[in-house]
Amino acid sequence: MKATAAQRRQRDARIGSVVSLILLIGAWQLVTATGLVPDDVLPQFGDVAVTWWQLLVSGELVQQTASSLSRQATGFAAAVVCGVSLGIVMARHRMVDDFVGPLTSVILPIPKAALIPLVMLWFGIGDIAKTIIVFLGTILPILVSTYHGAASVDQVYLWSARSMGDNARTLLWRVVFHAALPEIMAGVRMGLIISLIVLVGAEMLAGQGGLGWMVFFTLDSGAYRVTYAAMLTIAVIGYAYDRLFLMLSQRVLHWAEQNP
């Protein structure tokens, strides 16, 4: 009984996706074809699709995407490692928490976008600067989620583990980390989404290649079809990346209670 309900929901979701996609493209076509929106502001979907294909085949799109993703991946990976480790240690060692905690509270309200010009000032406009921007923007939500998850681990888990012979160190990585994992994964997902936002923003502002640069540069030069093709690529990559992450999350957290 339960299997069919879930299957039905999945099937509905898939049909819904197709319907929405058709609706969106249909609306796009409608708006452009009827002249509601002029062609130079919003090119027809067909034209954009063709341009997108051309960019793909010529290798331009791949190159720019690779540029963007490499910066994002490095910064993001570093942020995950540092954020999770620090968050767990902070949650269970008062002294570390006392030092890092207040600093985090002060930095937390800073809008991540504000960091971009600052990092550009210090590190220029190259790959390193962008990686650092991604790192700084991403580490905070991951740290906060991890900290919260690690701090709220049920006491009975810790006590059971200690009575079975765990010391403080093994406790952290064998119990606290796993118990906090659901919340950590949620925070990392948010971090992923934020990392793409700051990356695209940084590329728009600092240039030097990448999808964000591509979108903005072609805007200046008037090659709007390329602009939209690049925007679409950003959208698809954002979506795909998140999907992949959710699938990974499912695997990693296969043991967790399903929340309705």
Added chain:
Amino acid sequence: MNVAAGWLSAALWRRLRRCYSVLLMLAIWEGAARSGLVNPFLLPAASDVLANLWRMLTEGQLLYHVLQSLMRAGAGLGLALVIGIPLGLIKARSRLANSILDPILAFWFPVPKVGLIPMALLLFGLGHGSKIALVFVDALLPLVIATYQGALRIDDRLVWSARSMGDTDFKILSRVVLPGTLPQILTGFRLAVTVSLLVVFLAEMVASSSGLGHLMIYALRTLETKDVFSTLIAMSLVAFIADGLVLVLRRHLLVWYE
């Protein structure tokens, strides 16, 4: 008595423990900048930055730009509230709406909508419109999702009681559903506020002639480092105060909840 003295220093000690690192960092900042250890161009002294901030506030146009940013963010947020909350409620109420809206939301949620800046610029020009549109698009999703989840959680029995007492649909909506959804909506609203400010600042950095974002990028391009730092502090203060206001609003509206 000794007990009282002990208690006093314990509280003080705790307070100190919680903020010494910030004070330490500030001291290091000031010391490193003033001593010439670090290039004062890259890192102006904290006191200079604060003085500069004051100057920008009193002599410069800081307030004007702050209001520009706030106005755009506010307009976008307002639109997002007006459209997002009803959408969320509809999504919770109608299976059909849900199956159509859900994939759209699921698709757009992880997409960095700042990538749409060019489109916004093309459609709405360089002025307020593009920024408001971007804020709207970014703030909409968290609000819809939060409203939806909040509305789902409402106990059916509350609705049934109201209906059996003869309440009309509209009354049920305003008296039962909305108040019940309020906690979730406010949580989503808090997130939406943060996102709005982020997006408006970023959009202003990319293409604008006013607003805090513009101010910051202008300072960067003209190499006025102190202005960059001061603007950063200004942005943080704005974000901090906005978040604080949301929390106050939350506490005020949800007196019954907690």
Added chain:
Amino acid sequence: MAAAPRVPKIVLRALHKDYDDRATGRAVAVIRSLDLTVGAQEFVCLIGPSGCGKSTLLYILGGFVPPTSGEVLIDGRPVGPPGPDRGIVFQEYALFPWLTVLENIMYGIRSEKARGLRRLRAEELVAKVHLTGFEHYYPRNLSGGMKQRVAIARALAHDPDILLADEPFGALDTQTRSLMQEELLRIWESDRKTIVFVTHSVDEAVYLADRVVVMTARPGTVKADITVPLSRPRNFDVVMQAPEATALRAELWRLVKEEVLRAGYGA
């Protein structure tokens, strides 16, 4: 009672425990002037009204919570931090949800270095608690009774001298609870550990224990310490009908009820 004059397994002398009440800022006495002795391989049940400190007493024995003052001796030595010499079973099972049944039990086995040997020993324990076939299940797919059996097996995995149980069957339905009680006795008969068992149920205490200790309302101390005059092995139906058992149950309930009323119905 055993005549051999050995050092008792557990000795509590003049135990005091205060908690800081965060609301008022003052210290609240949870346990006061408590004296208790538990002999090796004895099964002792602690009963009393809610808030009387019986769980706290267990946590002090486990080394999770320090006493405010008084002596807590295990094998004649002051109690230390939690360790493999004392196993603990909680009402909420506390199974690690990210590990399978087998892995949960293996977690406790520290005596074997080789993973294969640990696995073997864990499988033995799985069989001991009648969960063969469920080794690779995750806790979320187990019923309450099954989870508790895994918890017991895990607590036994590191071969502790003392087993501490904090209302382990409290969350189970009546039928499962009876079955689990029998199960626990069966396991205990085959490998007698010292057990300190906290429960709300007078019936459970009479069925399981050698001795039942009744605690007063907060601040808790020993109100009564009664030996259970029933021989082992105990068959549930026979035992519970026996006149000694009925009399004891009535007496215990009278004592507990006094304390419950004194505490104001579990305020």
